[in-house]
Amino acid sequence: MRMEYVTAVLGVVDLIPPGTAVSYGDVAELLGAGGPRQVGAVMSRYGSGVPWWRVLKASGEAPPGHEPEALRHYVTEHTPLRGDHERFLRTGEGRWRVDLGKARWAPTEGDFDVIDVISDQLERHLHRLSVADDGMSV
DNA sequence: ATTCTGACTTGCT
DNA sequence: AAGCAAGCCAGAA
Numbered sequence: 001m002r003m004e005y006v007t008a009v010l011g012v013v014d015l016i017p018p019g020t021a022v023s024y025g026d027v028a029e030l031l032g033a034g035g036p037r038q039v040g041a042v043m044s045r046y047g048s049g050v051p052w053w054r055v056l057k058a059s060g061e062a063p064p065g066h067e068p069e070a071l072r073h074y075v076t077e078h079t080p081l082r083g084d085h086e087r088f089l090r091t092g093e094g095r096w097r098v099d100l101g102k103a104r105w106a107p108t109e110g111d112f113d114v115i116d117v118i119s120d121q122l123e124r125h126l127h128r129l130s131v132a133d134d135g136m137s138v
Numbered sequence: 139a140t141t142c143t144g145a146c147t148t149g150c151t
Numbered sequence: 152a153a154g155c156a157a158g159c160c161a162g163a164a
Contacts, residue, residue: 001162024146028160035160036146044145056145063145095152 001041005034008122009042012115016054018077020105021098023058030107032119033126054105060097071096079103 012027024036024043031039036058043052043063053070056062060082062070071088074081080103083096107115 028146037144037160038146038162040145041161042145047145052145058147065145 001038001045002125004122004125005038006042006046008033008118009039010046010050011118013043013047013050013052013055015107015111015114016051016105018051018054019079019103021054021056021079021100021103022105023100024055025058026104027055030115030119031122033122056098058100060100062098068092074098 008031009027012030016022022030024039027039028034028036039055043055047055051073052063053066053073056070062074067088071085073079075085075089080099080101081096082099084094085096087094088096
């Protein structure tokens, strides 16, 4: 995993405000690089320092293995939820999801400016690498 | 070069 | 609503 990609992803995740969330695929799209699985890989290994619970599956399911912890955050910051999360809190049973329809983060103009800078930097690095690769491959 | 793996997505039952 | 198969993207072995 290129560290430039990692920092780019984390940079975007840091912008996501409390009470909102986006899918892994959304982050990849905002970044204009990589795919959902790449973003997932970054969050899995390097996401501990950022609001990782605000990035989840497109279905609204919390990051695998971190449901309880994530749910505490959602309740605290009033993230729109669907399903019986109350029961999940009490008994650990029951299905629930973040209601991405309502919770999906809509970046402000300022956010987009920051995102543009981040993705531009990333693209420069990637481009430079591809040029280097071409030179070495012949 | 191949094959396997994974904090993914989408489309179809 | 829940499960499944394919597709997808990169990194690792």
